[in-house]
Amino acid sequence: MKSTLFSTFLSLIVAFATAAETEQVIDHQYIEQLAEKTIVDNLTVTSGANIQVKVMPLDKRIKIQPCQQPLSASLSTKKHSRNQYVKIQCLDEKPWQLFVSARVETMVPVLVATTNIARGSTLDNSNMKVEMRRQHSVRGEVLDSAEIVAGARSNRNISSGQAIHKKLICLVCKGESVTIIASNNSFSIKTAGTALSNGSIGDEVRVKNTRSGRVVSARVNAINQVIINL
Template identity: 35%
Template sequence: MDVSLQGSLMKYPVTGLFLSLLSLSFVPSTIAAESFTSLSQVAETAEDYVTSFTDFPEHAEVQVKAKTLDKRLKLKRCLLPLNAHAPTSKQQRLTTVKVTCPDADGWSLYVPVETRIYYSVVTASIALEPLTSLGYDNLKLQRMEAASLRGNYFTSIEQLAGARTTRRVGDGQPLRRQQICQVCRDDIVTIYARSASLELKTSGKAIGNGSVGDTIRVQNSRSERMIDAEVIAVGEVQVNL
């Protein structure tokens, strides 16, 4: 055995020598890690900034996510808290955020941040032909991005149970008000006549198509009088006294 090595081993027990060498082997990587600002910290700073002026609609899922940054970037460690700024604080699909290290020898990086809003909407689970009665057997809830939705849509299958289509709806397509009628032409409907203290009920015949909230012409079955009534549910209309 080499004398110098033997002396070293005697001076440092095997376990102690191993731990000393092990700790030394990690020093350079630890120092290197502490010398740079992590890209995840930069991304989180940009996301937090956009989130601060983002609206979160009821019944919606909102995702605010920074685009993936180039892993080859080496940003000097910032001693002061990072700053974030964008030309506008108006909510939009893509916002470019300037993240800045305010140190004397600091840096700046532009980070694209994407905001996506999703809703669960009622869609056709099969292709639907005109005059198809709607229910759980041919409808489903599907998560869709708000940017792809046009016009009015429904968020509950219960809202459409018993309604009918007025035109063809493709498989997987969201149903819109103009594609369905909750009271359809020639339907026999229940007419409610209401005031603050009185409610009367009779029947009538729908003269046109309508969805909840629409006003349609209805013929009273007893008097044969034509009236304007608001659609309030499948097969039901209301007149305010």
Template identity: 35%
Template sequence: MSAKSLSVYGLFMVLFSWVLPSFAQNQNVAQLQVDASYWIDQQLSGQMGRYEVQFSALDPRLRLAACQTPVDIEPHGGGELRGRVNLKISCLDQGWFVYLAVDIQRFVPVVVARTALPRGTGLTPQVLMVQEMEVSRVRGDYYTSINSLNGMQLRNRVRAGDVITHVNLMAADAVNKGEQVVISAISSTGSLGVRMAGEALDNGKIGDQIRVRNIQSGRVIRAIVKGRGAVEVRF
């Protein structure tokens, strides 16, 4: 090889050795989406239902220093992982961060109305059912068990198939004034003493303390509403 050829070859190797590290030092932007997808799977894999994810593309022209440690990922603002979410992806050792927009659709078996229900309807298994729904944009907390709605009634009208949320609910009276109730007398040790018939002198929701008249003795006592037509007194 001639001296001229050696000189050109040497110059090429110098340029190549300078250019190669510059590429190696750039963060693989596409990998950030892969990392985000894996992170979302870790967060949601133990939760009820299934989910679908759609990412907005990051600008491929981004030039970020290659992260030498695993990136840190968190939802911007600490929001729940459903609907439109901005994930903040940070590289702590290089000092940069980017935001990645993602749409997360959550499909969960939730309690819905069987038919259109008017305001004030008491919620029972006869008017409710559990059905898989996309809940990413449902307003309010939803319910996955009909039993969790015992003693509740509707605050507003709902349509057939509407997801029941806490926004729709208010506590229903479990005991109404003038109706007969069962009084359970419980000892201080927690054992049942006796049951007797009583008359409610007040309306009451579960957990309320109301006045009750013992039908046999005529004595008025204060008791805690425990369920529909049932109160409890401690002695």
């Protein structure tokens, strides 16, 4: 009889100990950190960009109940939204849930003018730089690298601090000499030509072959260089 009682008592101790080990220590800070991690893990960030997550502190009057199961966390808003809500759930025998709000800012690299740039001026490291800006404030097809446009010219006035868009500059400028590269998988031919229109990286422009006089369309590849895929 004593042996049976002792065994029962020991089983109860083990059961309580196991429950204590399983039960998470949950407080406001834990919930807020879980919400932030859930947002970071679920958002897709483009190359070179980063996100800044600011979780709104939970009301101190909210009492967090214990939970014997790992908490479940999921986004309850669209991934691209700046205002995020994370649903936190406890799914044990006494379930509960709450929502945590957060502000998300996606920062992207943007090429900007560091001084006023007059129309026709050459772009270089003295008048432009890359800086991180809030994605929602970026408009149009901006550039994110100074290297690829160094040596290009502005075809409009650009104000200091203004984002440099493709349309504001020309890597190939009308009336200037260009190198025309005609290529396929087997060979490549270079010849001289003259640009008949302005173009930025990736744009299609019309160029005149100096030798043949033929006018063709080509894609801007670099400063004063265009490519024709044969």
